[in-house]
Amino acid sequence: MFDITEATAQNIINGFQIPAKPQALADLQxxxxxxxxxxxxxxxxxxxxxxxxxxxxxxxNSPVFGLNRTITxxxxxxxxxxxxxxxxxxxxxxxxxxxDGKNSSISHEKYWDTAMETANMMxxxxxxxxLQSECPIEDAYAFGLFRDCGIPLMAMKYADYKETLMEANNxxxxxxxxxxxxxxxxxxxxxGFFVANSWNLPKSLCELIxxxxxxxxxxxxxxxxxQKKLYALVKIAGNALNQYKFMTDDSEWxxxxxxxxxxxxxxxxxxxxxxxxxxxxxxxxxx
Numbered sequence: 215m216f217d218i219t220e221a222t223a224q225n226i227i228n229g230f231q232i233p234a235k236p237q238a239l240a241d242l243q244x245x246x247x248x249x250x251x252x253x254x255x256x257x258x259x260x261x262x263x264x265x266x267x268x269x270x271x272x273x274x275n276s277p278v279f280g281l282n283r284t285i286t287x288x289x290x291x292x293x294x295x296x297x298x299x300x301x302x303x304x305x306x307x308x309x310x311x312x313x314d315g316k317n318s319s320i321s322h323e324k325y326w327d328t329a330m331e332t333a334n335m336m337x338x339x340x341x342x343x344x345l346q347s348e349c350p351i352e353d354a355y356a357f358g359l360f361r362d363c364g365i366p367l368m369a370m371k372y373a374d375y376k377e378t379l380m381e382a383n384n385x386x387x388x389x390x391x392x393x394x395x396x397x398x399x400x401x402x403x404x405x406g407f408f409v410a411n412s413w414n415l416p417k418s419l420c421e422l423i424x425x426x427x428x429x430x431x432x433x434x435x436x437x438x439x440x441q442k443k444l445y446a447l448v449k450i451a452g453n454a455l456n457q458y459k460f461m462t463d464d465s466e467w468x469x470x471x472x473x474x475x476x477x478x479x480x481x482x483x484x485x486x487x488x489x490x491x492x493x494x495x496x497x498x499x500x501x
């Protein structure tokens with residue numbers, strides 16, 4: 215696991231402009247912590263922001279959530295999908311607003327699109343492998359959304375970060391975060407951890423964001439089974455998305471493939487069939 219000392223943590227916090235948690239999210243999390251969270255309270259908070267409300271409703275009405283009717287207000291969404299799902303979506307859209315990308319070396323629009331596509335592919339994969347009882351959709355979707363949330367901040371701080379991303383893509387035999395460390399003495403997983411932690415996202419999700427590039431994570435004794443499943447699933451989903459969009463393997467897949475397939479009990483033929491099916495489902499639902 216990454217060894218983050220107090221001094222290292224302070225250096226990272228001082229070196230990056232991690233945005234303060236928005237008041238709307240703080241209010242939602244306060245309500246979420248109640249013994250019986252109120253959909254009415256959620257709706258009242260979110261409805262104060264018209265753009266946020268529209269984005270949340272557009273997302274919950276997408277095919278991935280499989281609702282059999284159109285949701286027209288936030289209260290309905292919270293009742294049908296649960297407060298955790300709604301809170302995760304609010305966090306995601308608030309991050310987009312906080313990271314405006316005006317002084318960034320990458321396109322934030324493309325980054326956020328990819329994050330949403332990864333979350334959607336994760337949900338499709340979960341259903342394809344019939345793992346919903348072992349891996350809740352809200353956890354899979356949230357990890358897809360926030361896995362790489364440190365990347366926008368890295369791109370806003372370092373003018374040459376786009377070149378570093380290209381270097382990582384061109385060297386699949388190397389661990390992405392190792393390449394970042396060589397250039398910047400930190401990496402997007404550590405930065406993403408502090409973003410997620412400062413916004414009070416679930417502790418298990420924060421830990422997974424921090425560790426999602428650990429090559430031996432599936433053998434780690436200090437990770438739980440759900441975290442390992444999410445780690446394995448996002449590698450498959452990320453590769454499927456890259457194959458769908460660019461017809462080539464994701465740069466992370468080379469190092470992860472053997473351990474992921476072994477952990478999930480899949481052969482290469484199994485994986486090929488699953489990947490083709492989820493790409494087709496993704497094309498049908500979002501193409």
